[in-house]
Amino acid sequence: MKSNFKDFFSERINGTKDWLEDVGKLDETVTKTHSEIRHTEHLINTLFEVNTPKKEKHVSSSFPISYYISAGICIVVILVVLIATVCSLPEFGVVNSQMKEVSDRYVQSGMKETGAVNAVAGMILDYRAFDTLGESFVLFTALNCVWILLRTNRSSVERYFPLTEDNILVQAAKVSVPVILVYGIYVIINGHISPGGGFSGGAILGAGLILFSEAFGDEIAGKFVTEKRFKVICSAALLFYCLSKAYSFYVGANHLDSIISTGTPGRIISAGLILPLDIAVGIIVCLNMYGIYCMFKKGRV
Amino acid sequence: MEKISGHFPQIIAMILFTIGLSTLLLHRNLIKKIIGLNIMDTGLFLFITSVGYISDRLAPIIINGNTDPSLYVNPVPAGLVLTGIVVSVSVTSITLSLSYRLYKRFHTLNLDEIYLLAADEEER
Numbered sequence: 513m514k515s516n517f518k519d520f521f522s523e524r525i526n527g528t529k530d531w532l533e534d535v536g537k538l539d540e541t542v543t544k545t546h547s548e549i550r551h552t553e554h555l556i557n558t559l560f561e562v563n564t565p566k567k568e569k570h571v572s573s574s575f576p577i578s579y580y581i582s583a584g585i586c587i588v589v590i591l592v593v594l595i596a597t598v599c600s601l602p603e604f605g606v607v608n609s610q611m612k613e614v615s616d617r618y619v620q621s622g623m624k625e626t627g628a629v630n631a632v633a634g635m636i637l638d639y640r641a642f643d644t645l646g647e648s649f650v651l652f653t654a655l656n657c658v659w660i661l662l663r664t665n666r667s668s669v670e671r672y673f674p675l676t677e678d679n680i681l682v683q684a685a686k687v688s689v690p691v692i693l694v695y696g697i698y699v700i701i702n703g704h705i706s707p708g709g710g711f712s713g714g715a716i717l718g719a720g721l722i723l724f725s726e727a728f729g730d731e732i733a734g735k736f737v738t739e740k741r742f743k744v745i746c747s748a749a750l751l752f753y754c755l756s757k758a759y760s761f762y763v764g765a766n767h768l769d770s771i772i773s774t775g776t777p778g779r780i781i782s783a784g785l786i787l788p789l790d791i792a793v794g795i796i797v798c799l800n801m802y803g804i805y806c807m808f809k810k811g812r813v
Numbered sequence: 814m815e816k817i818s819g820h821f822p823q824i825i826a827m828i829l830f831t832i833g834l835s836t837l838l839l840h841r842n843l844i845k846k847i848i849g850l851n852i853m854d855t856g857l858f859l860f861i862t863s864v865g866y867i868s869d870r871l872a873p874i875i876i877n878g879n880t881d882p883s884l885y886v887n888p889v890p891a892g893l894v895l896t897g898i899v900v901s902v903s904v905t906s907i908t909l910s911l912s913y914r915l916y917k918r919f920h921t922l923n924l925d926e927i928y929l930l931a932a933d934e935e936e937r
Contacts (some may be wrong), residue, residue, distance in 0.1 A: 583838045587831055594827040598860075603819040605868035608887075615865075615889050616882040623875050631873035631885065636892040643892070647899040654903030661910040707874065711895055777878070804906045808913070 627774030627783035628704040636709070637786045637793075641757045644789075647711075648796045652750060655800045655807075664811030676729045685727030692720035700794035704783040710790040714797025721802045730810060737802065739813045746799050749792040756785055822863040829856030843912040843922045847905060854901040858894050865890030 602608045618635050628634035636644050675681055700713030725733030763770045775782030806813045817824060829852060836849025865887035873888035916922055919930045 580839065583835070587835045587838065590834065591827065591831040594830065595824055598823040598827055599816045599820050601820065601823065601864070604822050604863055605866055607867055608864075611864075611887060611889070612882075615887040618888055619873060619875070619882040619885050620880050623878070623880055629875050631875060631888040632891045635888055636895060640892060643896060647896055650903050651899055654906050657907045658910045661907075661914055705874075707872065711899065777875075807910070 623777050625774070626786060627777050628786050629777050630704050630706065630709070633704045633709050633786055633790070634783070637704075637789045638784075641760075641789070644710075644793065645753055645757060648750060648753065648793055651797060651800045652746065655746075655803050658804050658807045662807040662811055675726050678727075682727050685723055689720055689724050689727070692716060692723065696720055696794075696798070700790055701780065701787070703790040704786045705778055705780070710793025711797055713790075714794035715801060717794065717798035718801025718805075721798065722805045725802075725806075734813075737799075737813060742799060742803060742813045745795060746803075749795040749799075753789060753792045753796075756788065760785055822866075823860055826856045826860035826863060829853075829859065832856075841924045843908075843915065843924060846924075847908050847912070850908070851901065851905060854897065858897055861890045861894050861897065 602610075618639065619631050622631045622634040622639075623629060626634035626638040628638070696713045696716035696719075698713075699708035699716055700710060703709035703713065721733070721737070760770060760772065762768075770784075772784045774784045777783070781787065803813055833849045833851070833853030833856060836852060837846055840846055840849065867886045870886045871884055873885040873891070875885075912922060915927055919927050921927060921930075
């Protein structure tokens with residue numbers, strides 16, 4: 513009796529399972545066809561709009577011509593005022609005696625005080641380090657805003673033309689991605705002795721990462737930069753910047769001896785805090801560029 | 814005329830700025846507005862860098878320990894342009910993501926249509 517019951521119920525359960533599976537398959541096909549229909553509809557709509565820009569005309573004609581006239585007058589007035597203002601400034605390419613003092617100070621004693629051969633790096637990461645900290649926080653805040661606005665939980669991304677199937681791009685990326693990444697690291701590490709620094713090197717690294725993930729697919733790129741690692745590395749770099757610069761400002765303001773020496777100018781390991789700060793800024797910029805790109809592409813890192 | 818030839822890059826920068834401003838004023842498409850904003854930014858960067866340039870001088874990277882300030886151009890505008898570029902990138906990303914959300918909501922990028930649709934929704 514018991515076994516009979518069991519058989520009966522298991523049969524029933526199996527039957528329901530099969531039925532549910534069938535329903536699921538049906539559901540899938542329905543959603544698929546639905547998305548396909550939407551896609552074709554969208555394509556038709558765009559084609560139609562391209563062929564007959566009726567809507568646009570209708571809307572723009574509903575606005576008065578006086579708007580355009582007043583806007584044109586405004587633009588001309590602003591242009592004339594701006595050119596007149598610019599013409600009263602010091603001439604191009606001539607030494608400006610009013611701006612001389614600060615820049616002379618930076619060039620004259622910048623190398624001795626900061627240890628950086630590149631006067632711009634010494635300026636933005638030592639004298640004006642608060643400014644650069646603000647810049648990194650502006651970038652980070654922008655990333656957070658984009659994250660809030662564009663984050664989705666959908667797992668797959670609809671792409672009409674997946675670039676991973678593009679043979680030319682993939683073969684070119686195989687050659688160029690390592691070169692781009694190494695060059696970005698070079699620019700960051702040599703920021704205090706040659707042109708470059710955290711921002712430019714970070715932008716190069718970010719571009720390399722974007723090319724990598726575009727050519728080899730999100731899965732491979734996602735193995736390197738997971739969401740948790742992304743958050744931890746970004747916050748750690750910002751926190752390191754804050755703490756190290758807080759230390760150096762505290763020491764400098766109280767006339768204490770800093771444990772960080774400026775070293776010999778021109779060496780790679782020199783210039784005190786500028787090299788680690790460059791690396792931190794480079795990491796922040798690289799990850800932020802890549803994060804903004806990922807948010808626009810697939811809604812998650 | 815003499816004045817104009819002496820301030821050539823700055824005047825070009827201001828013309829770029831007004832081109833961006835007119836794009837911002839005369840177009841209704843949000844993407845075109847963002848492009849106009851970026852052109853304005855470019856004009857300002859050109860202006861700031863041209864203020865710091867001094868002819869026949871080198872980039873402010875000290876060569877052979879020679880710290881004579883009459884050899885190098887002004888390093889201050891370079892740092893300021895860096896700030897500007899970073900802010901421009903951030904503003905562009907935020908505005909692009911906002912317009913993306915607006916497109917998802919209203920299926921148009923025309924600002925007037927968006928206003929009309931939003932007003933319709935508020936009435937409902």
